[in-house]
Amino acid sequence: MVSDNFYPQPGGVESHIYQLSSKLINRGHKVIVITHSFKGRKGVRYLTNGLKVYYVPFWTVYRETTFPTVFSFFPIFRNIVIREQIGIVHGHASLSNLCNEAILHARTMGLYTVFTDHSLFGFADAGSILTNKLLKFTLSDVDHVICVSHTCKENCVLRASLDPLMVSVIPNAVVAENFRPLSHESIDPRRDSAPGPPQPLGPNETITIVAIMRLFYNKGVDLLIAAIPRVLAAHPKVRFIVAGTGPKAIDMEQMIERNMLQDRILLLGAVRHEEVRDVMVQGHIFLNPSLTEAFGTVIVEAASCGLYIVCTRVGGVPEVLPNHMTEFAAPEEDDIVAATGRAIAKLREGKVRTDLFHGQVKQMYSWTDVAERTERVYDGVVGAVGSEDFYGGDAARGHPGVRSFALIDRLKRYYGCGIWAGKLFCLCAVVDYLLFIILEIFAPRSRIDICRNWPKKIFERAKVKNTRPAEDSDGMPRRRDLRH
Amino acid sequence: MATVVAALHRLSAPPVQTLRTLQPTQATVSYTVSTRPEATTVAAKLRFYTGITLRMLLALAVALLAWTRWCAGRETPAVALSWILGHARSEELLQLVSRLPWRYLVPACLCVVYLALRRGYTVEESLLVLRGLGLQTSTTSSIYLRTPTTRFIPTPSVQDIFIHEAFKGFEVRFYLAVVVKGEEDVVVVFPRLLPNRGILEDVWRGSRRCLWEDTGRGKGKDRGREDA
Structure with missing residues (x-):
């Protein structure tokens, strides 16, 4: 798996890569993560479960997508790929330079590539146009794309002009065990106790509304700032907890002071990821006024903690949770106030069984399931699953299935990217190919030491054998390498 | 190709x-x-020792050259040299050597000595x-x-x-x-x-x-x- 985003830097993509990798390792694959070096973290590291991470030292400016950087990554990338005997390269996050480069190089080396998109982008402004062009460059020669939600898929297909059949949707997941509601701790987890009768909140009990977000414009902080005083004015027995920090924190504080709401709003500032659950369980309702969101992991986490969700109907949010857990609003002030009011009323009447949310979320989202589905994508890409199975009966006709690695075919695909861009991309691809040939001559494969694999636990191997008898009968060792 | x-x-x-x-x-x-490379065969051993000998001879020759030049610089006749080569030929040699400027001789000598001392591997x-x-x-x-x-x-x-x-x-x-x-x-x-x-x-x-x-x-x- 290749991405610029990985631990120790915190974030959604980071945890996605980590969780997916460890689950894939459990399923008997070999997973390598390649990322760039962070402050104080460089070289080769092992994480839990034998996940190997290469923190590639790079002296160039990172966030810039400079063309010299494009090729300078190749020798080291090739070295890693060969020594680890990588078969599939899986890039994450479209803004990650490393991921784009890795996919280009992997195709040059004749490896299968998969790409996961984690975010939504616009089409209009200059930055988006550039990003979209870059994405198109990468994706015009990728084997398969994974998106985290259907909205994200739509966005991605439009941005990179992809064949929708090439794009799969595999949602994110949450580690439900880390997001347990308060009451669950007292109950024996092994015993599936029948849910008791609903316990409606009395009209005089205080309802706590939690909002956790980085305080940026795109997270809808302005909406939140406008809505909070109105909600508090309409419902006397309600208080807010707002956690997170960002450029809009000052606005938030000003709003509190202007309306004299210090005793009803608790500002927590930055909260670490492992503490998020402790904040969430203090509340009854989770308010997420985001303006754009590809998936919205935080909503799932909140629901798993047993909170009723009020959120805006944007991006991939509506697909994430079933209707009985959420109250939707349009991304505008009035509607959010109204939706929050509805949610409070429902809670007071005891119409929502928030105590059951945890179990339901646990069934809906699990990383094991994500890993299984990702594995199927890998199988489809390498041709282990027939293209008819993989793309659906009708679609398989006319679909080339596995994409050809021949340089001329790749150039054809790149050429179609645009009048100027197409030629530029072709040039890049050709230079990359020449570089590949030079490397093959001056640093041939035979001279690169092959790594040993992390010793697998025996019981895991036995488990894999049981679940995949067909694979083993082929006599093919089931080792697949991925890089995030 | x-x-x-x-x-x-x-x-x-x-x-x-x-x-x-x-x-x-x-x-x-x-x-x-x-x-x-490990010298196991007789030929390889022979090559190894010949190489060592040649290096020593080369270093010696360079040292001798430098010494002769030094002798030529001194006005007094070099007794040892004339004793080995005979008076007439040693004069001839000294004259030939004295034409070499120190400026080039010293770096060249050092270079040759260094090469002779360098390991082949x-x-x-x-x-x-x-x-x-x-x-x-x-x-x-x-x-x-x-x-x-x-x-x-x-x-x-x-x-x-x-x-x-x-x-x-x-x-x-x-x-x-x-x-x-x-x-x-x-x-x-x-x-x-x-x-x-x-x-x-x-x-x-x-x-x-x-x-x-x-x-x-x-x-x-x-x-x-x-x-x-």
């Missing part, structure tokens, strides 16, 4: 590294990694393990007559020996390292040659066995590390 590629392959190939193990007793073992690195005492790493210098750089680590200071990987230039290389108590950095064994994994694993296994076999320490403790 294929021959060109093959020639380029050969040209760019690094010298072959060989591992020589010397274990006189159970408690002592010495590993030497070298790029020097690049470097030789070794690890000597003595049970109960410690281990010593050493790297020969690339010139004859200069002592190798050595480092001795006593057993109580040796915390661990492991194989790990690191980025080096445009590639990832394996290295064998010794963790020394009280030091921030590890001591890399074979720092210049960085031999391949096969050699490193042999050395790793052997030196652990030699150091800690009796106490049973580290027997399975770091199995994972090796695979790392």
Whole structure:
């Protein structure tokens, strides 16, 4: 798996890569993560479960997508790929330079590539146009794309002009065990106790509304700032907890002071990821006024903690949770106030069984399931699953299935990217190919030491054998390498 | 085309590294990694000694030349020279030599001496393990007559020996390292040659066995590390 985003830097993509990798390792694959070096973290590291991470030292400016950087990554990338005997390269996050480069190089080396998109982008402004062009460059020669939600898929297909059949949707997941509601701790987890009768909140009990977000414009902080005083004015027995920090924190504080709401709003500032659950369980309702969101992991986490969700109907949010857990609003002030009011009323009447949310979320989202589905994508890409199975009966006709690695075919695909861009991309691809040939001559494969694999636990191997008898009968060792 | 590629392959190939193990007793073992081709056949041995002799002769000749030039610079006649060559010929030689300016002679001489002293192979690195005492790493210098750089680590200071990987230039290389108590950095064994994994694993296994076999320490403790 290749991405610029990985631990120790915190974030959604980071945890996605980590969780997916460890689950894939459990399923008997070999997973390598390649990322760039962070402050104080460089070289080769092992994480839990034998996940190997290469923190590639790079002296160039990172966030810039400079063309010299494009090729300078190749020798080291090739070295890693060969020594680890990588078969599939899986890039994450479209803004990650490393991921784009890795996919280009992997195709040059004749490896299968998969790409996961984690975010939504616009089409209009200059930055988006550039990003979209870059994405198109990468994706015009990728084997398969994974998106985290259907909205994200739509966005991605439009941005990179992809064949929708090439794009799969595999949602994110949450580690439900880390997001347990308060009451669950007292109950024996092994015993599936029948849910008791609903316990409606009395009209005089205080309802706590939690909002956790980085305080940026795109997270809808302005909406939140406008809505909070109105909600508090309409419902006397309600208080807010707002956690997170960002450029809009000052606005938030000003709003509190202007309306004299210090005793009803608790500002927590930055909260670490492992503490998020402790904040969430203090509340009854989770308010997420985001303006754009590809998936919205935080909503799932909140629901798993047993909170009723009020959120805006944007991006991939509506697909994430079933209707009985959420109250939707349009991304505008009035509607959010109204939706929050509805949610409070429902809670007071005891119409929502928030105590059951945890179990339901646990069934809906699990990383094991994500890993299984990702594995199927890998199988489809390498041709282990027939293209008819993989793309659906009708679609398989006319679909080339596995994409050809021949340089001329790749150039054809790149050429179609645009009048100027197409030629530029072709040039890049050709230079990359020449570089590949030079490397093959001056640093041939035979001279690169092959790594040993992390010793697998025996019981895991036995488990894999049981679940995949067909694979083993082929006599093919089931080792697949991925890089995030 | 294929021959060109093959020639380029050969040209760019690094010298072959060989591992020589010397274990006189159970408690002592010495590993030497070298790029020097091992002289086993008579011809190879002959070539090796001829090379050494030639180098010595060359260095001697250069020294003689410098000495003659020095003699020519002095006004007094060189007794030793005229005694060897005879008076007339030594005069002739001195005149010839005195035409050489010092300015060029000295750098040229130094250059030739350096080349004569340089080792044909690049470097030789070794690890000597003595049970109960410690281990010593050493790297020969690339010139004859200069002592190798050595480092001795006593057993109580040796915390661990492991194989790990690191980025080096445009590639990832394996290295064998010794963790020394009280030091921030590890001591890399074979720092210049960085031999391949096969050699490193042999050395790793052997030196652990030699150091800690009796106490049973580290027997399975770091199995994972090796695979790392």
